[in-house]
Amino acid sequence: MSLVPMRALLDHAAEHGYGVAAFNVNNMEQIQAIMAAAEETDSPVIVQASRGARSYSQDSYLRHLMLAAIELHPEIPVAMHQDHGNSPATCFSAIEQGFTSCMMDGSLLEDAKTPAPYDYNVKVTREVVAHAHARGVTVEGEIGCLGGIEDGHGAGLTGADAMAHLTDPAQAERFVADTGVDALAVAIGTSHGAYKFKRKPTGEVLKMEIIAEIHRRLPNTHLVMHGSSSVPQELIDVINRNGGEIPETYGVPVSEIRAGIENGVRKINVDTDNRLAMTGAVRKVLHENRGEFDPRAYLKPAREAMQQICRERMIAFGQAGHARRIPKATLEDYASLYQAGRL
Numbered sequence: 001m002s003l004v005p006m007r008a009l010l011d012h013a014a015e016h017g018y019g020v021a022a023f024n025v026n027n028m029e030q031i032q033a034i035m036a037a038a039e040e041t042d043s044p045v046i047v048q049a050s051r052g053a054r055s056y057s058q059d060s061y062l063r064h065l066m067l068a069a070i071e072l073h074p075e076i077p078v079a080m081h082q083d084h085g086n087s088p089a090t091c092f093s094a095i096e097q098g099f100t101s102c103m104m105d106g107s108l109l110e111d112a113k114t115p116a117p118y119d120y121n122v123k124v125t126r127e128v129v130a131h132a133h134a135r136g137v138t139v140e141g142e143i144g145c146l147g148g149i150e151d152g153h154g155a156g157l158t159g160a161d162a163m164a165h166l167t168d169p170a171q172a173e174r175f176v177a178d179t180g181v182d183a184l185a186v187a188i189g190t191s192h193g194a195y196k197f198k199r200k201p202t203g204e205v206l207k208m209e210i211i212a213e214i215h216r217r218l219p220n221t222h223l224v225m226h227g228s229s230s231v232p233q234e235l236i237d238v239i240n241r242n243g244g245e246i247p248e249t250y251g252v253p254v255s256e257i258r259a260g261i262e263n264g265v266r267k268i269n270v271d272t273d274n275r276l277a278m279t280g281a282v283r284k285v286l287h288e289n290r291g292e293f294d295p296r297a298y299l300k301p302a303r304e305a306m307q308q309i310c311r312e313r314m315i316a317f318g319q320a321g322h323a324r325r326i327p328k329a330t331l332e333d334y335a336s337l338y339q340a341g342r343l
């Protein structure tokens with residue numbers, strides 16, 4: 001199978017009431033971990049690359065890793081997504097590289113730091129939708145601003161500032177009508193990175209009622225939760241027991257994500273948990289075997305640690321068991337559907 005449009009995965013997820021994790025990829029071990037977990041659980045896959053990842057992997061390495069993934073796992077549908085495109089040009093270059101989905105994050109200006117006016121967001125997102133849909137490529141937009149910073153991307157909002165930039169459901173409805181995006185990232189109090197909350201988040205910290213209201217207004221738009229790592233204490237403990245110094249921190253409980261899925265969330269971005277799992281595994285090997293110098297000796301356990309997180313999330317979000325049930329779809333199929341006004 002070739003890469004599939006992300007929309008094909010999200011439509012199936014909506015039809016059957018589950019969510020799909022989107023895992024970030026920078027290198028071979030991470031793609032191998034995701035694909036092994038998908039194979040084990042029969043899960044559809046969304047892999048995503050930030051601008052930082054594309055630059056780290058020089059685009060070509062990443063593209064060939066993706067080709068290897070679909071060659072080795074022909075029964076698993078895989079969508080390749082540009083995470084947080086900061087401009088139409090970034091999205092267009094991703095599409096040229098064979099990505100089947102892109103995020104135009106016009107909630108921030110091109111500097112990827114400054115919150116942008118609504119009209120700017122609509123203008124750049126529309127431009128990307130026109131270009132992408134003509135090629136069958138899926139588009140995710142963002143309305144409201146997420147907290148934190150990820151790979152240098154983000155307004156760095158915290159506390160009251162972040163609360164002031166939560167998504168307004170009425171504006172979300174208008175934004176989807178104005179742009180035609182397939183998926184919409186919403187700000188409900190999550191933030192990027194490992195340091196999301198200083199105490200265990202409750203339903204009051206995460207504004208689930210905003211998601212419910214957006215879903216009521218936009219039942220056909222796939223909602224996306226960013227910054228949705230759970231930051232499990234046991235992963236922090238492995239790092240800190242082996243020479244790390246990660247302060248006390250909490251992420252988004254899987255139970256809250258499942259509540260989101262019940263309210264129209266179809267894509268859940270998970271990166272930090274995988275980073276923590278890999279780092280803990282590497283630290284443990286090097287701490288316990290101070291004479292070790294073969295990279296495979298620590299990268300293999302790192303890959304296994306990430307695979308375990310991916311497997312757990314795939315099962316928790318409900319995507320497990322669906323890979324082989326998803327109808328085959330190509331970019332050409334989706335280009336025709338968009339052109340015919342059927343999506």
Ligand SMILES: [Zn+2]
Nearest residue numbers: 192226227269
């Ligand atoms: Zn994000």
